[in-house]
Amino acid sequence: MSELQAVVGAEAQELGDGRTLSNRELLRALLRKPQFVACSLLLLLFFTMAAVPKLFTSVDPRFCELTRSRQGRSAGHPFGFDIQGCDYFANVVHGARPSVLVSICASFGVFVLAGSLGLLAGYFPGFVDGLISRTADVLFSVPGIVVLIVILNSVPNRSIWIIVGVILLIGWPGGMRLMRATVFSVRNREYVLAARSIGVPPVRILRKHVFPNAMAPLLAMTTLGIGGMVGLEAALTFLGVGLQPPSISWGSQFGVAAAYRDTPHLFIWPALFISTMTISFMIIGDSIRDALDPKLLR
Amino acid sequence: MALGLSLVLASCGDGKSSGSGSGNGVKSEIIAIAADPLEYINPLNENGSPGIQVAMAMFAPLVTTDPETGKTVNVLADSVTPDKSSQTWTIKLKAGNTFQNGQPLTAKDYVDSWNMTAQGSNAWKNNGFFSKVEGYDALNPETPDGATPKPTAVKTLSGLKQIDDLTFSVKLKVPFSQFGLTLQYLGLAPLPEEVRKDPDAYKRKPIGNGPFKLDGTWNAGEDIKLVRWDGYKGPNPPAADAITYRFIPNADTAYNEFLAGNVDFVDVPSTKVKSFKTDAPDQWVTSVSSGANYLVVPAWDARFKNPKLRHAFSMAIDRKAFADLVGLAEPAKGLIAPDMAGYRDDACEYCEFDAAKAKQLLQESGGFSGPLNINYNTTSATGQIFAEAIGNMLRQNLGLEVKYTGKQGSEITELADTRKLDGLRFSGWGHDYPSIEDYLTPMFKSNGDANFSGYDNPALDSVLAKGDAEPDSDKAIAIYQQAEDIALEDMPLIPLYTKSNAYLHSAKIEPRVSKYTGVSALYSTFK
Amino acid sequence: MIRFVLRRILTAIPIGLIVTLGVFALVFAMPGDPLRELAGDKPIPAAVLAAKRAQFHLDDPFIVQYLLSMKDILTGNFGTTFAGADIRDQLALRIPVTLKLTLLANAFQWTLGLFFGIYAGFKRNGLIDKSLLLATLVLLAVPGLVAYFAAQYVFGVELKWFPVSGVLEGFPKSYLLPALVIGVLGFAGLARLMRTSIVETVNADFVKTARAKGLGEQRVLWRHILPNALLPIVTFVGIDLAGMFGGAIITESIFNLPGLGQFMFQAIKLKEGGVVVLLSTLAFISFILINLLVDLLYGVLDPRVRNV
Helix, strand or coil: CHHHHHHHHHHCCCCCCCCCCCHHHHHHHHHCCHHHHHHHHHHHHHHHHHHCHHHCCCCCCCCECHHHCCCCCECCECCCECCCCEEHHHHHHHCHHHHHHHHHHHHHHHHHHHHHHHHHHHHCCCHHHHHHHHHHHHHHCCCHHHHHHHHHHHCCCCCHHHHHHHHHHHHHHHHHHHHHHHHHHHCCCHHHHHHHHCCCCHHHHHHHHHHHHHHHHHHHHHHHHHHHHHHHHHHHHHCCCCCCCCCCCHHHHHHHHCCCCCCHHHHHHHHHHHHHHHHHHHHHHHHHHHHHCHHHCC | CCHHHHHHHHCCCCCCCCCCCCCCCCCEEEEEECCCCCCCCCHHHCCCHHHHHHHHHHCCCCEEECCCCCCEEECCEEEEEECCCCCEEEEEECCCCECCCCCECCHHHHHHHHHHHHCHHHCCHHHHHHHHECCHHHHCCCCCCCCCCCCCCCCCCCCEEEEECCEEEEEECCCCCCHHHHCCCHHHCCCCHHHHHCHHHHCCCCCCCCCEEECCCCCCCCCEEEEECCCCCCCCCCCCCEEEEEECCCHHHHHHHHHCCCCCEEECCHHHCCCHHHHCCCCEEECCCEEEEEEECCCCCHHHCCHHHHHHHHHCCCHHHHHHHHCCEEECCCCCCCCCCCCCCCCCCCCCCCHHHHHHHHHHCCCCCCCEEEEEECCCCCHHHHHHHHHHHHHHHHCCCEEEEEECHHHHHHHHHCCCCCCEEEEEECCCCCCCHHHHHHHHCCCCCCCCCCCCCHHHHHHHHHHHCCCCHHHHHHHHHHHHHHHHHHCCEEEEEEECCEEEECCCEEEEEECCCEEEEEEEEEC | CHHHHHHHHHHHHHHHHHHHHHHHHHHHHCCCCHHHHHHCCCCCCHHHHHHHHHHCCCCCCHHHHHHHHHHHHHCCCCCECCCCCEHHHHHHHHHHHHHHHHHHHHHHHHHHHHHHHHHHHHCCCCHHHHHHHHHHHHHHHCCHHHHHHHHHHHHHHHCCCCCCCCCCCCCCHHHHHHHHHHHHHHHHHHHHHHHHHHHHHHCCHHHHHHHHCCCCHHHHHHHHHHHHHHHHHHHHHHHHHHHHHHHHHHHHHHCCCCCHHHHHHHHHHCCCHHHHHHHHHHHHHHHHHHHHHHHHHHHHHCCCCCCC
16 A cells, blocks of 8 residues: 555656646646546546445345345346345445545545645654654554554454554555655755745745645545555455444455355456546546646646 | 364274275375464374374374274274273273384373373373363362463372283273273374473474374475385275375465365365365365354353243244355254264254244343344454354344454454353364264363353253263263253254365375265375 | 764664564554464363463563563574474575565566656657556556455466465466566556656756756766656655565465465464564564665765765
8 A cells, every 4th residue: 555655656756846736727627637527427426325325226235135145136136146145236335435435534634644744754854854754664664564453453343433543553654755755855946945045934935835846746646545445445354354244345345255256246346346446546646646747737 | 163173083093995006106195284384293282173184194093983884993902991980991002013213102101191291381282181080180280370380299190000011091080981982082192202201302203103204304384294104003004105284374275276286185165165066076075064063142141041032043043044155064953963973853943944933032032132242253264254144134033233243263262261252153163082972061061171152050060970971872872962952942052054074186086085084185095 | 874874773773662562562452362372172271371371471561571572582582483383493484485575576566667667758658658557557456455366366276377376386486476466566656656757857957958968868868867767766665665574464375475474464363472573673674774775875866865
């Protein structure tokens, strides 16, 4: 996960030199891209599914008849049945909520946390940087997945929020380091040096000059990283520390189905939904990055 | 949970070896064990399936179950004789057997090895076996929490006596008619004197007395390679000339290794029970249904106290559908495994699926308050799936609110042992020796070794004691069946299913399949 | 420079202590009795449990257990696992496995990533570039679990091109498939990163200036474009190498490679605080060294950042 953030973050690192777009300009630029519009609509669909699953299916996902376990599709059951003999379409639709919540909340949280800490660390070398960077080192130098497994094994009840919290805990150092590196190069840029030399107070420099330039890559990075969170949720189920029933989520559907390869429909549907959502987020992230890239502005 | 062990134990026997002709070339097979590599081989300090499985090839038991007839037959023992009360047992060894280092096998080896194991401070895993023997408590004094158990001044079990070179006797604390059967446990195999002096030095170079010995050296994490030991004089040795045990921790991976042709024999993991017949056509075998699996009702939670409530739970479960989900399984019809002498398929009155009756029983019992928690083991690939299946049936058929808690197996066991576990959990049992008693005593006797539910009923205890003192085996079975009836009426464990195991084998071998001893790769014949 | 290195190492020591203490505390706080997992299915007599508990100091207070573990690590007296495995043997067996996997995976990742990234960067909007962008997007969107299982099934079980699992066939054959999957998944990121970086740098003012000064194309490429374009890559490597160890838990488990990841996972399951701390210490040391190298490289590549 942090690897993906790293790629995307660093990829977007050199963005926004010197000039930034207003929100309105950004939106206009984005809406000109058909792939952005298409993916936004897809995401909107997923979000609606997460918010109001009943719009998509009237079948109770918890009504299960074990005798229909793993049956293929039939009238009224377009995705067939899952291992428990519950309607799989209803389950996949209802599975959107935890998956969307985990990925969005964790990503947003990491964005805020990594962004603000990275900004501070990058701009104030010395004590502040030392404190933040060393803390990051501590968290970073333990493989994140180890911390995940240990903590999730210890908590009495693995809820969405605990999973989000643990992802936040191990997720921020990656983003912070990249943000710090970005700020590092931005703070030595001519316009920052100029602002500093004429006595502009640090808070204002951070707000007006450093943050806008450093925010762009982080935004793109966050959008691009969201998909990985859904994959991570599936990996947690594989490792035995995922969401517990009766929660229904794509990750756990996928993690459970990975062991039943002889019933491909169990595997394909959540994998398809996870991948579609991930790709949508990535294309959107890509579009934002392109739109923010001053060298591409014509 | 104990099933793997029992099947392995049961499959240790003197098979009919068809490999009398030398045939063409070396008969060797690679057996996959879905577990972490062994760290040492010492049967006395080993009670898990992988270790016992390897020990079975390298060591020989005193007696074993004949795979053809199901009767107990002698291997290293010449005779095993109880006294009139079944309290003192005299074991006479056959003459002329030796260890693989050439040392003759004598009664002293048994007595000394067993005394070492019974010594609590050695912390050997089969220590518990000897708790039935007179003098055990002197070697295992109560230790306060946190203190290191010190070696006791007494070094020997007072009940264990060497009579001559080949004869020794075991005096038990109380009469126990099934003791002779327990002697087939491989975890009782003796160590030669050389090893007894410094067991640690021989961790990785065990000296056995069975049909196979180590081939060369064996280092940490490596496969265990064995070759036939010509000094083994036991009846009907296996046909193989060489056996390699390969450790593959992930069961699905082991299965894939077989499909890729890298191992000759593998267990079918629970996730593959639906597909193995098409994955490896004509290369699979299944055992008869054995062992028993239950839903454990905690005796320490007053909400579950009414037997009618337990019967309601039991009747709300569609065992047929659940057994299909498990795969290769049969609905349970009693508390003991169907391959035991004394099994009755009409033992359980409340094991039929009947949602209406279940609901009625629930009402009569006064209902159930609060959400019903079902615990499952997260280290098992199917734990969560089985828990959800049971939960769905209890929720839909009884209208209960159900929640689930996934924990590591050890944590569930610990919570249950300290009587803190909230709600139901799963358990399984397989016998160590083929007696209906080995189901009833461990699980239902108050303070039984594996009394998962904390069940305590003096009436049942006294029936068991009567059975233990009954030397006639048919009469003993009838008494034990009364105990089963009591347990079914109270239903501390709700019977779920019994299961056969499936195995894949390469075209060149044919594993031995017995309705008494299960499937054995060790005793494969070669084509 | 030497002072910088020394300072970093000195600051690493307290961090190392916090890391090990934290990890040990986490494992210590995990519920469940470590020895029960060992016992398997059969109940163990109390005396046996007590002896084992004493052997592994499980009844000592938390801090004493931690100090004893640290003492063992620092004196190189690693002892055995709960199950009786000699930890030194285990390390000797497992470190090479993880190293081989990591290095081979990185070799794939780097060869593919740098080649395609640089090529696409210079031929931006060409056919290769367009297909690369699409391909990497798809690769990045595929959850790792799907990729590992699918690859094992298709190339190992069905096509039999590679061993399904295990390290029996030695290096490199047994490591090729898992390394390829890691490499291909990782390549997507690296290639995209490299491409962007090249594009950014080629258009940067200092490159234009260099060209305007009349410097030769080769000189511009080697002295100006590449060093600058490699800057973000260096950060990536640091994160990537540090992350390899964690990601290896899943890869090693699916492909049954007896490396450090599996050792760690087992130790966590068994709540073997000592082993977890030992492995964390190893991970920490390699992490610190890699980061030190990254920072030093940064200084070499980017004259604006000087390690004083």
